[in-house]
Amino acid sequence: MTRTLVADLPSHLDETVTVYGWINTLRLQRRMQFVLVRDHTGLIQVTHARGGEGDEIEAAFERVTAESAVKITGKVVGNPQVKLGGLEIVPERVEVVSPAEPKLPIDEHTGLDQRLDWRFLDIRRPSQHLVFAVQTTVEQAMREVTAEEGFTELHTPKLMGTASESGAEVFKVDYFERTAYLAQSPQFYKQMAIAAGIDKVFEIGPVFRAEPSFTSRHATEFTGVDAELAWIDGVEDVMAFEERLLQRVLRRVSERHGDAVTEHFGARVVVPETPFPRLTMADALTKLRATGWDPEGAKDDLDPEGERRLCALVAEETGHEFVFVTRFPASVRPFYHLRPEDDPTVTESFDLLWKGVEITTGAQREHRHERLIAQAREKGMETEPLAGYLNCFRFGTPPHGGLGLGLGRLLMLLLGLPTIREVTFLFRGPHRLEP
RNA sequence: GGUCCCGUGGAGCAGUUGGUUAGCUCGCCACCCUGUCAAGGUGGAGGUCGCGGGUUCAAGUCCCGUCGGGAUCGCCA
Numbered sequence: 415m416t417r418t419l420v421a422d423l424p425s426h427l428d429e430t431v432t433v434y435g436w437i438n439t440l441r442l443q444r445r446m447q448f449v450l451v452r453d454h455t456g457l458i459q460v461t462h463a464r465g466g467e468g469d470e471i472e473a474a475f476e477r478v479t480a481e482s483a484v485k486i487t488g489k490v491v492g493n494p495q496v497k498l499g500g501l502e503i504v505p506e507r508v509e510v511v512s513p514a515e516p517k518l519p520i521d522e523h524t525g526l527d528q529r530l531d532w533r534f535l536d537i538r539r540p541s542q543h544l545v546f547a548v549q550t551t552v553e554q555a556m557r558e559v560t561a562e563e564g565f566t567e568l569h570t571p572k573l574m575g576t577a578s579e580s581g582a583e584v585f586k587v588d589y590f591e592r593t594a595y596l597a598q599s600p601q602f603y604k605q606m607a608i609a610a611g612i613d614k615v616f617e618i619g620p621v622f623r624a625e626p627s628f629t630s631r632h633a634t635e636f637t638g639v640d641a642e643l644a645w646i647d648g649v650e651d652v653m654a655f656e657e658r659l660l661q662r663v664l665r666r667v668s669e670r671h672g673d674a675v676t677e678h679f680g681a682r683v684v685v686p687e688t689p690f691p692r693l694t695m696a697d698a699l700t701k702l703r704a705t706g707w708d709p710e711g712a713k714d715d716l717d718p719e720g721e722r723r724l725c726a727l728v729a730e731e732t733g734h735e736f737v738f739v740t741r742f743p744a745s746v747r748p749f750y751h752l753r754p755e756d757d758p759t760v761t762e763s764f765d766l767l768w769k770g771v772e773i774t775t776g777a778q779r780e781h782r783h784e785r786l787i788a789q790a791r792e793k794g795m796e797t798e799p800l801a802g803y804l805n806c807f808r809f810g811t812p813p814h815g816g817l818g819l820g821l822g823r824l825l826m827l828l829l830g831l832p833t834i835r836e837v838t839f840l841f842r843g844p845h846r847l848e849p
Numbered sequence: 850g851g852u853c854c855c856g857u858g859g860a861g862c863a864g865u866u867g868g869u870u871a872g873c874u875c876g877c878c879a880c881c882c883u884g885u886c887a888a889g890g891u892g893g894a895g896g897u898c899g900c901g902g903g904u905u906c907a908a909g910u911c912c913c914g915u916c917g918g919g920a921u922c923g924c925c926a
Contacts, residue, residue: 441884441885441888442885443885445884463884493884495884495886496884518876520860521860521875523861525918525919623925623926628919628920629921630920630921632924819926823926845918
Protein backbone atom coordinates (compact mmCIF):
# COMPACT_ATOMS: atom_id res chain seq x y z
CA MET A 415 0.00 0.00 0.00
CA THR A 416 1.55 3.22 -1.13
CA ARG A 417 1.01 6.39 0.82
CA THR A 418 0.00 9.55 -1.01
CA LEU A 419 0.50 12.92 0.61
CA VAL A 420 -2.44 15.32 0.72
CA ALA A 421 -0.39 17.99 -1.01
CA ASP A 422 0.11 15.61 -3.95
CA LEU A 423 -3.55 14.75 -4.46
CA PRO A 424 -4.14 17.25 -7.27
CA SER A 425 -1.75 15.17 -9.42
CA HIS A 426 -3.81 12.05 -8.80
CA LEU A 427 -7.21 13.12 -10.10
CA ASP A 428 -9.44 10.13 -10.94
CA GLU A 429 -6.93 7.75 -9.42
CA THR A 430 -7.32 5.53 -6.39
CA VAL A 431 -4.95 6.51 -3.59
CA THR A 432 -4.33 5.88 0.09
CA VAL A 433 -3.80 8.74 2.48
CA TYR A 434 -2.51 8.37 6.03
CA GLY A 435 -3.40 11.02 8.59
CA TRP A 436 -5.57 12.23 11.42
CA ILE A 437 -9.27 12.95 11.55
CA ASN A 438 -9.57 16.69 11.71
CA THR A 439 -13.35 17.24 11.61
CA LEU A 440 -16.48 15.07 11.34
CA ARG A 441 -19.72 16.28 9.75
CA LEU A 442 -22.04 13.28 9.78
CA GLN A 443 -25.39 14.03 8.16
CA ARG A 444 -28.42 11.87 7.43
CA ARG A 445 -27.44 10.96 3.91
CA MET A 446 -23.83 12.01 3.62
CA GLN A 447 -20.81 11.75 5.87
CA PHE A 448 -18.18 14.45 5.44
CA VAL A 449 -14.84 13.79 7.11
CA LEU A 450 -11.80 16.07 6.96
CA VAL A 451 -8.48 14.25 7.15
CA ARG A 452 -5.18 16.00 7.80
CA ASP A 453 -1.60 14.92 7.20
CA HIS A 454 1.49 17.07 7.65
CA THR A 455 1.09 18.51 4.17
CA GLY A 456 -2.56 19.58 4.24
CA LEU A 457 -6.25 18.83 4.60
CA ILE A 458 -8.66 16.83 2.41
CA GLN A 459 -12.38 16.09 2.52
CA VAL A 460 -13.58 12.50 2.40
CA THR A 461 -17.20 12.24 1.28
CA HIS A 462 -19.31 9.13 1.79
CA ALA A 463 -22.96 8.60 0.87
CA ARG A 464 -24.46 6.39 3.56
CA GLY A 465 -25.30 2.88 2.45
CA GLY A 466 -27.29 1.78 5.47
CA GLU A 467 -27.11 -1.66 7.08
CA GLY A 468 -23.80 -3.40 6.45
CA ASP A 469 -22.01 -0.27 5.27
CA GLU A 470 -18.67 -0.62 7.04
CA ILE A 471 -17.43 2.79 5.99
CA GLU A 472 -20.55 4.42 7.41
CA ALA A 473 -20.05 2.49 10.65
CA ALA A 474 -16.37 3.38 10.85
CA PHE A 475 -17.08 7.08 10.44
CA GLU A 476 -19.83 6.91 13.06
CA ARG A 477 -17.37 5.52 15.60
CA VAL A 478 -14.21 7.43 14.83
CA THR A 479 -13.09 10.47 16.86
CA ALA A 480 -11.12 13.60 16.08
CA GLU A 481 -7.34 13.08 16.04
CA SER A 482 -7.66 9.35 15.43
CA ALA A 483 -4.96 8.04 13.12
CA VAL A 484 -6.45 6.60 9.93
CA LYS A 485 -5.61 5.20 6.53
CA ILE A 486 -8.19 5.90 3.85
CA THR A 487 -8.24 4.40 0.37
CA GLY A 488 -10.47 5.92 -2.27
CA LYS A 489 -10.83 7.72 -5.56
CA VAL A 490 -9.75 11.33 -5.94
CA VAL A 491 -12.68 13.21 -7.47
CA GLY A 492 -12.90 16.78 -8.68
CA ASN A 493 -15.95 18.54 -7.34
CA PRO A 494 -16.49 22.32 -7.59
CA GLN A 495 -18.92 22.14 -4.67
CA VAL A 496 -16.03 21.41 -2.33
CA LYS A 497 -14.61 24.63 -0.97
CA LEU A 498 -11.44 22.82 0.12
CA GLY A 499 -9.45 22.78 -3.12
CA GLY A 500 -12.28 21.51 -5.34
CA LEU A 501 -11.24 17.91 -4.58
CA GLU A 502 -12.58 15.13 -2.44
CA ILE A 503 -11.87 11.47 -1.83
CA VAL A 504 -14.71 9.00 -2.27
CA PRO A 505 -13.68 6.24 0.12
CA GLU A 506 -13.47 2.56 -0.65
CA ARG A 507 -11.75 1.48 2.52
CA VAL A 508 -11.29 3.05 5.94
CA GLU A 509 -8.88 1.75 8.51
CA VAL A 510 -8.77 3.28 11.99
CA VAL A 511 -5.14 2.65 12.81
CA SER A 512 -5.19 4.18 16.28
CA PRO A 513 -8.24 5.81 17.86
CA ALA A 514 -8.10 9.01 19.85
CA GLU A 515 -9.95 9.52 23.11
CA PRO A 516 -13.05 11.65 22.57
CA LYS A 517 -12.12 14.54 24.83
CA LEU A 518 -8.97 16.30 23.66
CA PRO A 519 -6.98 18.12 26.37
CA ILE A 520 -6.24 21.14 24.18
CA ASP A 521 -7.97 23.13 21.49
CA GLU A 522 -7.23 26.23 19.44
CA HIS A 523 -7.91 28.51 22.39
CA THR A 524 -5.76 26.74 24.96
CA GLY A 525 -3.09 28.74 26.72
CA LEU A 526 0.61 28.07 26.24
CA ASP A 527 1.25 26.40 29.59
CA GLN A 528 -1.25 23.65 28.88
CA ARG A 529 -0.22 23.40 25.25
CA LEU A 530 3.29 22.64 26.45
CA ASP A 531 1.88 19.87 28.64
CA TRP A 532 0.47 18.30 25.45
CA ARG A 533 3.10 19.46 23.03
CA PHE A 534 2.90 16.36 20.81
CA LEU A 535 -0.74 17.22 20.09
CA ASP A 536 -0.07 20.93 19.86
CA ILE A 537 2.52 20.46 17.14
CA ARG A 538 0.11 18.59 14.91
CA ARG A 539 -1.48 21.95 14.19
CA PRO A 540 -0.23 23.47 10.92
CA SER A 541 1.06 26.69 12.46
CA GLN A 542 3.08 24.82 15.05
CA HIS A 543 4.39 22.40 12.49
CA LEU A 544 5.56 25.33 10.38
CA VAL A 545 7.86 26.45 13.20
CA PHE A 546 9.97 23.33 12.82
CA ALA A 547 9.87 23.38 9.05
CA VAL A 548 11.34 26.89 9.26
CA GLN A 549 13.89 25.74 11.81
CA THR A 550 14.95 22.96 9.44
CA THR A 551 15.45 25.45 6.62
CA VAL A 552 17.42 27.76 8.90
CA GLU A 553 19.84 24.98 9.80
CA GLN A 554 20.11 23.79 6.20
CA ALA A 555 20.99 27.31 5.08
CA MET A 556 23.62 27.57 7.80
CA ARG A 557 25.15 24.34 6.60
CA GLU A 558 25.14 25.58 3.00
CA VAL A 559 27.19 28.62 3.96
CA THR A 560 29.56 26.85 6.32
CA ALA A 561 30.14 24.08 3.78
CA GLU A 562 30.89 26.60 1.04
CA GLU A 563 33.30 28.45 3.29
CA GLY A 564 35.29 25.42 4.33
CA PHE A 565 34.04 24.87 7.87
CA THR A 566 34.27 21.56 9.67
CA GLU A 567 31.22 20.64 11.68
CA LEU A 568 32.09 19.18 15.07
CA HIS A 569 30.09 17.91 18.02
CA THR A 570 31.86 18.98 21.18
CA PRO A 571 31.47 17.29 24.56
CA LYS A 572 28.53 18.34 26.73
CA LEU A 573 29.95 16.68 29.85
CA MET A 574 32.70 18.88 31.25
CA GLY A 575 35.23 18.30 33.98
CA THR A 576 35.04 21.88 35.24
CA ALA A 577 32.52 24.66 35.13
CA SER A 578 33.36 26.69 32.11
CA GLU A 579 34.26 30.17 31.26
CA SER A 580 31.89 32.78 32.45
CA GLY A 581 30.95 31.51 35.88
CA ALA A 582 27.29 31.40 34.96
CA GLU A 583 25.42 28.73 36.80
CA VAL A 584 26.07 25.16 35.76
CA PHE A 585 24.16 21.92 36.18
CA LYS A 586 26.08 19.29 38.08
CA VAL A 587 25.88 15.65 37.05
CA ASP A 588 26.96 12.58 38.97
CA TYR A 589 29.87 11.18 36.99
CA PHE A 590 30.99 7.91 38.46
CA GLU A 591 32.97 9.02 41.49
CA ARG A 592 33.22 12.64 40.60
CA THR A 593 31.12 15.57 39.45
CA ALA A 594 30.70 16.62 35.86
CA TYR A 595 29.00 19.70 34.49
CA LEU A 596 26.67 20.17 31.53
CA ALA A 597 28.29 22.49 29.01
CA GLN A 598 27.21 26.11 28.98
CA SER A 599 28.80 26.66 25.59
CA PRO A 600 31.29 24.88 23.38
CA GLN A 601 33.66 27.83 23.67
CA PHE A 602 36.72 26.07 25.06
CA TYR A 603 36.40 23.07 22.77
CA LYS A 604 35.98 24.98 19.58
CA GLN A 605 39.11 26.95 20.42
CA MET A 606 40.82 23.62 20.99
CA ALA A 607 39.71 22.69 17.47
CA ILE A 608 41.44 25.84 16.21
CA ALA A 609 44.59 24.81 18.06
CA ALA A 610 44.19 21.40 16.39
CA GLY A 611 44.55 23.02 13.01
CA ILE A 612 40.87 22.78 12.05
CA ASP A 613 40.79 26.08 10.25
CA LYS A 614 37.12 26.89 10.73
CA VAL A 615 34.81 25.05 13.06
CA PHE A 616 31.07 25.10 13.37
CA GLU A 617 28.50 23.45 15.67
CA ILE A 618 24.75 23.46 16.18
CA GLY A 619 24.14 21.82 19.53
CA PRO A 620 22.58 21.96 22.98
CA VAL A 621 23.88 24.10 25.81
CA PHE A 622 22.72 24.25 29.41
CA ARG A 623 22.38 27.21 31.76
CA ALA A 624 21.30 26.77 35.36
CA GLU A 625 19.93 30.30 35.40
CA PRO A 626 16.78 31.17 37.34
CA SER A 627 15.69 33.39 34.44
CA PHE A 628 11.94 33.56 34.10
CA THR A 629 11.79 35.60 30.92
CA SER A 630 10.31 34.98 27.51
CA ARG A 631 13.75 34.71 25.86
CA HIS A 632 15.51 32.26 28.23
CA ALA A 633 15.63 28.50 28.62
CA THR A 634 17.77 26.21 30.77
CA GLU A 635 18.50 24.06 27.74
CA PHE A 636 18.73 25.68 24.34
CA THR A 637 20.38 25.22 20.95
CA GLY A 638 23.50 27.23 20.28
CA VAL A 639 24.98 27.97 16.89
CA ASP A 640 28.70 28.40 17.37
CA ALA A 641 31.52 29.15 14.98
CA GLU A 642 35.23 29.83 15.34
CA LEU A 643 37.58 31.01 12.55
CA ALA A 644 41.39 30.78 12.51
CA TRP A 645 43.91 33.19 10.98
CA ILE A 646 41.54 36.11 10.99
CA ASP A 647 42.84 39.64 10.43
CA GLY A 648 40.43 41.01 12.98
CA VAL A 649 36.97 40.76 14.48
CA GLU A 650 35.53 42.29 11.33
CA ASP A 651 36.09 38.91 9.64
CA VAL A 652 33.77 37.28 12.14
CA MET A 653 31.06 39.90 11.75
CA ALA A 654 31.26 39.67 7.97
CA PHE A 655 30.87 35.89 8.19
CA GLU A 656 27.78 36.33 10.35
CA GLU A 657 26.29 38.76 7.84
CA ARG A 658 26.72 36.23 5.03
CA LEU A 659 25.27 33.50 7.20
CA LEU A 660 22.16 35.41 8.24
CA GLN A 661 21.52 36.85 4.82
CA ARG A 662 21.46 33.34 3.37
CA VAL A 663 19.32 32.01 6.18
CA LEU A 664 16.70 34.71 5.69
CA ARG A 665 16.81 34.31 1.92
CA ARG A 666 16.16 30.58 2.15
CA VAL A 667 13.39 31.00 4.70
CA SER A 668 11.79 33.67 2.58
CA GLU A 669 11.91 31.49 -0.54
CA ARG A 670 10.51 28.37 1.11
CA HIS A 671 8.23 29.69 3.81
CA GLY A 672 7.76 33.41 3.39
CA ASP A 673 4.08 33.20 2.43
CA ALA A 674 3.26 30.61 5.07
CA VAL A 675 5.00 32.62 7.78
CA THR A 676 2.96 35.65 6.87
CA GLU A 677 -0.24 33.63 6.72
CA HIS A 678 0.24 31.84 10.05
CA PHE A 679 2.15 34.41 12.10
CA GLY A 680 1.57 37.70 10.38
CA ALA A 681 5.34 38.24 10.19
CA ARG A 682 7.28 39.30 7.10
CA VAL A 683 10.56 37.56 6.35
CA VAL A 684 12.92 40.33 5.27
CA VAL A 685 16.20 39.46 3.53
CA PRO A 686 18.71 42.02 4.84
CA GLU A 687 21.27 43.97 2.85
CA THR A 688 24.87 43.81 4.01
CA PRO A 689 26.87 45.26 5.64
CA PHE A 690 24.86 45.65 8.83
CA PRO A 691 25.44 48.92 10.71
CA ARG A 692 28.12 48.95 13.41
CA LEU A 693 28.32 51.12 16.48
CA THR A 694 30.91 51.01 19.19
CA MET A 695 29.49 50.63 22.67
CA ALA A 696 30.69 54.13 23.45
CA ASP A 697 28.79 55.56 20.48
CA ALA A 698 25.73 53.48 21.27
CA LEU A 699 25.65 54.81 24.83
CA THR A 700 26.00 58.36 23.60
CA LYS A 701 23.15 57.95 21.14
CA LEU A 702 20.93 56.34 23.72
CA ARG A 703 21.57 58.93 26.38
CA ALA A 704 20.62 61.60 23.87
CA THR A 705 17.16 60.01 23.77
CA GLY A 706 16.80 60.17 27.53
CA TRP A 707 17.74 56.58 28.21
CA ASP A 708 19.79 56.32 31.36
CA PRO A 709 19.35 53.30 33.57
CA GLU A 710 20.25 53.65 37.21
CA GLY A 711 23.88 54.40 37.70
CA ALA A 712 26.50 54.77 35.06
CA LYS A 713 26.51 51.59 33.03
CA ASP A 714 29.03 50.26 30.57
CA ASP A 715 26.53 47.89 29.05
CA LEU A 716 23.10 47.91 27.48
CA ASP A 717 20.02 46.85 29.39
CA PRO A 718 17.08 45.29 27.52
CA GLU A 719 15.38 48.66 27.19
CA GLY A 720 18.62 50.08 25.76
CA GLU A 721 18.75 47.25 23.23
CA ARG A 722 15.19 47.90 22.14
CA ARG A 723 15.78 51.63 21.81
CA LEU A 724 19.02 51.22 19.94
CA CYS A 725 17.41 48.90 17.37
CA ALA A 726 14.56 51.34 16.90
CA LEU A 727 17.02 54.23 16.39
CA VAL A 728 19.13 52.30 13.90
CA ALA A 729 16.09 51.09 11.98
CA GLU A 730 14.86 54.65 11.73
CA GLU A 731 18.22 56.04 10.62
CA THR A 732 19.37 53.27 8.29
CA GLY A 733 16.44 50.96 7.60
CA HIS A 734 18.41 48.04 9.08
CA GLU A 735 16.86 45.69 11.61
CA PHE A 736 20.27 44.29 12.56
CA VAL A 737 23.00 46.22 14.31
CA PHE A 738 26.41 45.19 15.62
CA VAL A 739 27.48 46.82 18.87
CA THR A 740 31.25 46.59 19.14
CA ARG A 741 34.17 47.24 21.51
CA PHE A 742 32.53 46.30 24.76
CA PRO A 743 34.54 47.31 27.81
CA ALA A 744 36.88 44.64 29.15
CA SER A 745 35.08 44.86 32.47
CA VAL A 746 31.97 43.22 31.07
CA ARG A 747 33.59 40.64 28.80
CA PRO A 748 35.31 37.33 29.49
CA PHE A 749 39.03 37.09 30.06
CA TYR A 750 39.69 35.49 26.66
CA HIS A 751 38.43 38.41 24.55
CA LEU A 752 41.32 40.18 22.79
CA ARG A 753 42.09 43.70 23.92
CA PRO A 754 43.35 46.10 21.22
CA GLU A 755 46.79 47.64 21.65
CA ASP A 756 45.44 51.13 21.17
CA ASP A 757 42.89 50.85 23.95
CA PRO A 758 43.20 47.92 26.34
CA THR A 759 40.18 49.04 28.35
CA VAL A 760 37.89 47.64 25.63
CA THR A 761 37.71 44.35 23.74
CA GLU A 762 37.59 43.36 20.08
CA SER A 763 34.08 42.06 20.65
CA PHE A 764 30.55 42.48 19.47
CA ASP A 765 26.92 41.69 20.12
CA LEU A 766 24.46 41.43 17.26
CA LEU A 767 21.02 42.85 18.01
CA TRP A 768 17.93 42.08 15.94
CA LYS A 769 14.50 43.56 16.51
CA GLY A 770 15.53 44.77 19.94
CA VAL A 771 17.04 41.50 21.21
CA GLU A 772 20.62 40.31 21.54
CA ILE A 773 20.97 37.15 19.43
CA THR A 774 24.77 36.78 19.18
CA THR A 775 27.90 37.41 21.17
CA GLY A 776 31.24 37.28 19.40
CA ALA A 777 34.85 38.39 19.61
CA GLN A 778 38.39 38.00 18.48
CA ARG A 779 40.08 35.79 21.12
CA GLU A 780 43.34 36.40 22.87
CA HIS A 781 45.69 33.80 21.36
CA ARG A 782 48.82 34.44 23.47
CA HIS A 783 49.27 32.20 26.48
CA GLU A 784 50.84 34.73 28.84
CA ARG A 785 48.24 37.36 28.15
CA LEU A 786 45.45 34.88 28.67
CA ILE A 787 46.80 33.97 32.08
CA ALA A 788 47.29 37.59 32.99
CA GLN A 789 43.78 38.52 31.90
CA ALA A 790 42.26 35.58 33.77
CA ARG A 791 44.12 36.50 36.93
CA GLU A 792 43.15 40.12 36.57
CA LYS A 793 39.52 38.96 36.74
CA GLY A 794 40.19 36.98 39.89
CA MET A 795 40.04 33.58 38.23
CA GLU A 796 42.04 30.56 39.31
CA THR A 797 44.05 29.33 36.36
CA GLU A 798 44.57 25.79 37.67
CA PRO A 799 41.00 24.62 36.79
CA LEU A 800 41.51 26.16 33.35
CA ALA A 801 44.70 24.26 32.65
CA GLY A 802 43.10 22.03 30.02
CA TYR A 803 42.00 25.10 28.13
CA LEU A 804 45.11 27.22 28.65
CA ASN A 805 47.40 24.43 27.49
CA CYS A 806 45.99 24.92 23.98
CA PHE A 807 47.78 28.21 23.77
CA ARG A 808 51.26 27.01 24.57
CA PHE A 809 52.05 25.53 21.16
CA GLY A 810 51.49 28.08 18.42
CA THR A 811 47.81 29.02 18.42
CA PRO A 812 46.84 31.25 15.49
CA PRO A 813 44.81 34.43 15.84
CA HIS A 814 41.13 33.49 15.81
CA GLY A 815 37.66 34.67 16.56
CA GLY A 816 34.14 33.39 16.72
CA LEU A 817 30.57 33.76 17.77
CA GLY A 818 27.68 32.14 19.59
CA LEU A 819 24.12 32.63 18.35
CA GLY A 820 20.89 31.40 19.93
CA LEU A 821 18.84 29.40 17.44
CA GLY A 822 15.67 29.72 19.50
CA ARG A 823 15.95 33.48 19.70
CA LEU A 824 16.51 33.72 15.98
CA LEU A 825 13.36 31.68 15.33
CA MET A 826 11.29 33.55 17.88
CA LEU A 827 12.19 36.91 16.29
CA LEU A 828 11.89 35.62 12.73
CA LEU A 829 8.34 34.40 13.32
CA GLY A 830 7.34 37.35 15.49
CA LEU A 831 6.43 35.13 18.44
CA PRO A 832 6.33 36.47 21.98
CA THR A 833 8.26 33.70 23.71
CA ILE A 834 11.03 31.22 23.04
CA ARG A 835 8.78 28.46 24.37
CA GLU A 836 6.74 28.71 21.14
CA VAL A 837 9.75 27.76 19.00
CA THR A 838 11.11 24.96 21.14
CA PHE A 839 9.99 21.42 20.50
CA LEU A 840 10.07 20.51 24.21
CA PHE A 841 10.89 23.54 26.31
CA ARG A 842 13.06 23.34 29.39
CA GLY A 843 12.91 26.12 31.99
CA PRO A 844 13.58 26.46 35.71
CA HIS A 845 10.24 24.81 36.51
CA ARG A 846 9.62 22.69 33.47
CA LEU A 847 11.13 19.25 32.92
CA GLU A 848 8.13 17.51 31.29
CA PRO A 849 7.09 16.17 28.89
C1' G B 850 16.14 36.23 43.28
C1' G B 851 13.05 41.46 43.12
C1' U B 852 8.37 43.90 41.52
C1' C B 853 3.52 43.45 39.44
C1' C B 854 -0.61 40.54 37.39
C1' C B 855 -3.37 35.93 37.04
C1' G B 856 -5.54 30.88 38.71
C1' U B 857 -13.69 29.76 38.16
C1' G B 858 -16.95 22.87 34.28
C1' G B 859 -12.47 19.58 29.13
C1' A B 860 -10.78 24.79 26.57
C1' G B 861 -11.46 30.33 26.55
C1' C B 862 -13.77 33.81 29.63
C1' A B 863 -17.86 36.44 32.83
C1' G B 864 -19.25 36.70 37.83
C1' U B 865 -19.29 46.19 40.43
C1' U B 866 -19.44 47.55 46.21
C1' G B 867 -19.43 39.81 50.41
C1' G B 868 -25.96 37.58 50.03
C1' U B 869 -31.15 33.78 45.55
C1' U B 870 -30.10 27.05 42.51
C1' A B 871 -21.98 30.22 39.90
C1' G B 872 -23.33 32.37 33.85
C1' C B 873 -21.69 32.61 28.48
C1' U B 874 -19.07 30.68 24.08
C1' C B 875 -16.55 26.39 22.29
C1' G B 876 -16.03 21.25 23.35
C1' C B 877 -18.52 16.43 25.16
C1' C B 878 -23.21 13.07 25.13
C1' A B 879 -28.21 12.04 22.86
C1' C B 880 -31.73 12.97 19.05
C1' C B 881 -32.80 15.49 14.38
C1' C B 882 -30.69 17.12 9.69
C1' U B 883 -32.17 17.43 0.86
C1' G B 884 -23.66 18.24 -0.25
C1' U B 885 -21.60 19.86 4.86
C1' C B 886 -17.33 22.91 4.30
C1' A B 887 -16.17 27.94 11.38
C1' A B 888 -22.43 23.27 9.17
C1' G B 889 -27.15 23.86 11.50
C1' G B 890 -31.42 22.71 15.09
C1' U B 891 -33.33 20.60 19.85
C1' G B 892 -32.25 18.56 24.48
C1' G B 893 -28.73 16.89 28.28
C1' A B 894 -24.45 15.97 31.45
C1' G B 895 -20.47 18.32 33.62
C1' G B 896 -17.52 23.27 38.17
C1' U B 897 -14.25 20.80 45.83
C1' C B 898 -14.19 28.65 42.14
C1' G B 899 -5.50 26.04 42.61
C1' C B 900 -4.46 24.39 48.03
C1' G B 901 -4.48 25.49 53.47
C1' G B 902 -5.92 28.83 57.27
C1' G B 903 -8.62 33.30 58.93
C1' U B 904 -12.55 37.38 59.24
C1' U B 905 -18.05 37.23 58.94
C1' C B 906 -24.73 35.36 60.27
C1' A B 907 -22.88 34.55 55.18
C1' A B 908 -16.76 34.27 51.05
C1' G B 909 -15.75 32.68 43.95
C1' U B 910 -15.62 37.81 46.03
C1' C B 911 -12.09 40.39 51.92
C1' C B 912 -7.21 39.02 54.77
C1' C B 913 -2.72 35.71 55.52
C1' G B 914 0.28 31.72 53.86
C1' U B 915 1.48 28.39 50.00
C1' C B 916 1.60 25.98 44.97
C1' G B 917 1.38 26.91 39.74
C1' G B 918 1.30 30.31 35.29
C1' G B 919 2.47 35.12 32.90
C1' A B 920 4.86 40.12 32.29
C1' U B 921 9.16 42.73 33.59
C1' C B 922 13.93 43.60 35.94
C1' G B 923 18.30 41.05 37.52
C1' C B 924 21.01 37.55 34.15
C1' C B 925 21.89 36.39 28.86
C1' A B 926 22.27 32.93 23.68
